[in-house]
Amino acid sequence: MALSLHFHPLSSFCHKALIALNELDIEVERRFLDLGDATQRAEFLARWPTGKMPLLVDGDRVVPETSVIIEYLAKRYGRPDQQLVPTDEDAAQEVRLMDRLLDLYVMLPMQAIVGDRLRAEADRDPIAVNKARGTLAMAYGMLEERLADREWAAGEHFSMADCAAAPSLFYAATLVPFGESQRRLGAYFGRLMQRPSVVRTLDEARPYFKFYPYREGLPEAYSP
Ligand SMILES: N[C@@H](CCC(=O)N[C@@H](CS)C(=O)NCC(=O)O)C(=O)O
Incomplete structure (x- = not known):
C-alpha cells in the first residue's frame, strides 16, 4: 500500500480525514504541506488545482475532498465492521446529509471567520464575519434539534458525519460558544472529545495550537 496524505496539522478539514484514518485503523505516510512555501504551493497546485488540503495519494491516483x-x-x-458510511442506503443518506451540513454550515463559516482574522486589518470584512457567525448560530440550532433522537451526528453509530463534526465544532466553539439551551449539542461535543480517534488527532496537533488566532477559546485540555 502506497498511501500518503498531504496535510497541515492545524487544518480542520485535515483533522476530519485523520479522524477517519484513525477510526479505520489505516496508516498512511503523512506529508506536511506548507502552502505558505512557494515551491510546495506550486507543486501542490500542479497536482490538485483547487489547492485545498487534505489530498490523498494512492499510488498514481489522486483522491481529493474529505468526504x-x-x-x-x-x-x-x-x-467491514468499520462503516463510516453505512451500507444501508437510508442510513448512508443521513450520514451524507449530516456530513454536508457540518462542512457547509459549520466548517466553512468557521474557516471564514478565522481566515478574516489572519488578514491585514485593512482587508478584513466585518459584514462577512457577522454573516458567518449567524450561520454558525443557525447550524447549532439545527444540530440541537437533530441530536434529540441520536447519540452521534447521523444516528446510533459514529460515522463520517462525526469526523466532520469534531474538528468543525472544536474550532467553531472558540468563535461562537454553544448556547445555554444547546445542551444536547454540548453533550455531543463532550462525546466527540472523548472519542479515541479524535483525541489522537488533537493530541498530534497540540504543538501547533499556539499558532491558532483564537487559541484562548480552545478547550482547556488543548490550551497552549
Ligand atoms: N471541500 C474541501 C475543503 C478543504 C479545505 O478547505 N481545506 C483548507 C484547509 S482546512 C485549505 O486547504 N485551505 C488552503 C487554501 O484555501 O489556500 C474538502 O472537504 O476537502
Missing part, C-alpha cells in the same frame, strides 16, 4: 477521501478509504482499505 470522497473517507468513502474511498472505507471502501478499499477499511474493515
Whole structure:
C-alpha cells in the first residue's frame, strides 16, 4: 500500500480525514504541506488545482475532498465492521446529509471567520464575519434539534458525519460558544472529545495550537 496524505496539522478539514484514518485503523505516510512555501504551493497546485488540503495519494491516483477521501478509504482499505458510511442506503443518506451540513454550515463559516482574522486589518470584512457567525448560530440550532433522537451526528453509530463534526465544532466553539439551551449539542461535543480517534488527532496537533488566532477559546485540555 502506497498511501500518503498531504496535510497541515492545524487544518480542520485535515483533522476530519485523520479522524477517519484513525477510526479505520489505516496508516498512511503523512506529508506536511506548507502552502505558505512557494515551491510546495506550486507543486501542490500542479497536482490538485483547487489547492485545498487534505489530498490523498494512492499510488498514481489522486483522491481529493474529505468526504470522497473517507468513502474511498472505507471502501478499499477499511474493515467491514468499520462503516463510516453505512451500507444501508437510508442510513448512508443521513450520514451524507449530516456530513454536508457540518462542512457547509459549520466548517466553512468557521474557516471564514478565522481566515478574516489572519488578514491585514485593512482587508478584513466585518459584514462577512457577522454573516458567518449567524450561520454558525443557525447550524447549532439545527444540530440541537437533530441530536434529540441520536447519540452521534447521523444516528446510533459514529460515522463520517462525526469526523466532520469534531474538528468543525472544536474550532467553531472558540468563535461562537454553544448556547445555554444547546445542551444536547454540548453533550455531543463532550462525546466527540472523548472519542479515541479524535483525541489522537488533537493530541498530534497540540504543538501547533499556539499558532491558532483564537487559541484562548480552545478547550482547556488543548490550551497552549
Ligand atoms: N471541500 C474541501 C475543503 C478543504 C479545505 O478547505 N481545506 C483548507 C484547509 S482546512 C485549505 O486547504 N485551505 C488552503 C487554501 O484555501 O489556500 C474538502 O472537504 O476537502
